[in-house]
Amino acid sequence: MTQAVAVALFFTGALAAQPEGFNYDESKVPQYTLPDPLIMASGEAVKDAQSWNKRRRPEILELFRREVYGRSPGKPAGMSFEEFERDEKALDGKALRKQITVRFSADETGPSMDILVYLPRSQKGPVPIFVGLNFSGNHSIQPDPGIKLSTQWMRDRPESGVVNHRATERSRGSAASRWPVDKILAHGYGLATIYCGDIDPDFDDGFKNGVHPLFYKEGQSKPGPGEWGTIAAWAWGLGRAMDYFETDDDIDHKRVALLGHSRLGKASLWAGARDRRFALVISNDSGCGGAALSRRHFGETVQRINTSFPHWFCGNFTKYNENEASLPLDQHMLIALVAPRPTGQQDEDELLAAPGLGQPDDALALVPALVHDLHGAELAVEGDAGLQVAHMKRQMGEVGGHSAASWGSGSGSARSYAALCWRRHMAA
Numbered sequence: 001m002t003q004a005v006a007v008a009l010f011f012t013g014a015l016a017a018q019p020e021g022f023n024y025d026e027s028k029v030p031q032y033t034l035p036d037p038l039i040m041a042s043g044e045a046v047k048d049a050q051s052w053n054k055r056r057r058p059e060i061l062e063l064f065r066r067e068v069y070g071r072s073p074g075k076p077a078g079m080s081f082e083e084f085e086r087d088e089k090a091l092d093g094k095a096l097r098k099q100i101t102v103r104f105s106a107d108e109t110g111p112s113m114d115i116l117v118y119l120p121r122s123q124k125g126p127v128p129i130f131v132g133l134n135f136s137g138n139h140s141i142q143p144d145p146g147i148k149l150s151t152q153w154m155r156d157r158p159e160s161g162v163v164n165h166r167a168t169e170r171s172r173g174s175a176a177s178r179w180p181v182d183k184i185l186a187h188g189y190g191l192a193t194i195y196c197g198d199i200d201p202d203f204d205d206g207f208k209n210g211v212h213p214l215f216y217k218e219g220q221s222k223p224g225p226g227e228w229g230t231i232a233a234w235a236w237g238l239g240r241a242m243d244y245f246e247t248d249d250d251i252d253h254k255r256v257a258l259l260g261h262s263r264l265g266k267a268s269l270w271a272g273a274r275d276r277r278f279a280l281v282i283s284n285d286s287g288c289g290g291a292a293l294s295r296r297h298f299g300e301t302v303q304r305i306n307t308s309f310p311h312w313f314c315g316n317f318t319k320y321n322e323n324e325a326s327l328p329l330d331q332h333m334l335i336a337l338v339a340p341r342p343t344g345q346q347d348e349d350e351l352l353a354a355p356g357l358g359q360p361d362d363a364l365a366l367v368p369a370l371v372h373d374l375h376g377a378e379l380a381v382e383g384d385a386g387l388q389v390a391h392m393k394r395q396m397g398e399v400g401g402h403s404a405a406s407w408g409s410g411s412g413s414a415r416s417y418a419a420l421c422w423r424r425h426m427a428a
Helices: 049-069 181-186 230-245 263-274 302-308 315-320 331-338 361-375 385-396 419-425
Strands: 005-007 032-034 080-089 095-103 112-120 127-134 190-195 251-261 280-284 343-346 402-404
Touching: 049 230, 049 263, 049 315, 049 331, 049 361, 095 230, 112 127, 112 181, 112 230, 127 230, 127 263, 181 190, 190 230, 230 251, 230 263, 251 263, 263 280, 263 331, 302 315, 331 343
Parallel strands: 127 190, 127 251, 251 280, 280 343
Antiparallel strands: 005 032, 080 095, 095 112, 112 190
């Protein structure tokens, strides 16, 4: 691709009403031109894998760090891992359950996160795993009394057992429908999950209660305009989970599939773009700041997301409120950063807050396909199902007669990793 990807969209059928700050009227989608990910800052074209990896990929990463997510620190020198619980016969003997505290500094009272891991007892040797952040505490993904009950801040959900911003025993298993642990284990895969609030709470607290203060310079009280927000902090935490996986002989750290839904889908994409150790990256309904193109100005816009969630992105991102055309990048370039590893974007038509319509197939499929071509790899994005599964088998392997599966857009049970979503991630 030696010229800019130009996308002109002219649709009619304005909606009668829409929330303030959102655009669901296709007739109001502006004409726009996407930046070409294969043209370097110098104006030279990317012609091979070496120029992509050595020059253009670092340029794009730096753009996202500076303008969207913010710059994150590296691996902390004082980090440690402690397995504080282990059950060799969890879930009626089907699983090995282990729980690990990751301390981000030598200070045992400092910021930390807990990883919950389930591994199938039916498999021998290191097993591939799915890893994803959760919204409601590790204890919410399974009604398993052995899982530590989170003591971190959470959004109040009395109907789900979260009262006064704290989990109660009644919240155990409240999100189990999103995490089909038994089916994952039956397919021969493991599952690891972390409560996102362990890393950084999902509210605008001035960056006082999460991991950010650990890295402040003397006199600093909040991240600078080009430094990490909450999305980047969550992505950073996923990198620290991978650091742990590399030390665990029960886990095949070369075959770790990263996934996330909604805001956590944004985090999974940024984590996968930054960290090439993840073999596969899946996002579900990641919307604005995830897989949706900002220039389309459709659905939740940059201004809306920066206003509703001022803590998610870096301060520099606010420069593009109602000014998306000035962005030196767009989200098709984020997907390109994951390639040539396979990446999956799944979006449900009824989820207007995170619309598939913000993500035209031509942009999201074409760009990673071109990066795949540079590396001599097969296409592993939306397209032929047989090709998807074949590539997934190479990335995640075939275990117990099952393989990691394809992904794609479509309708069905949305709003979470429900049965439909997981069926697309695993195939019998």
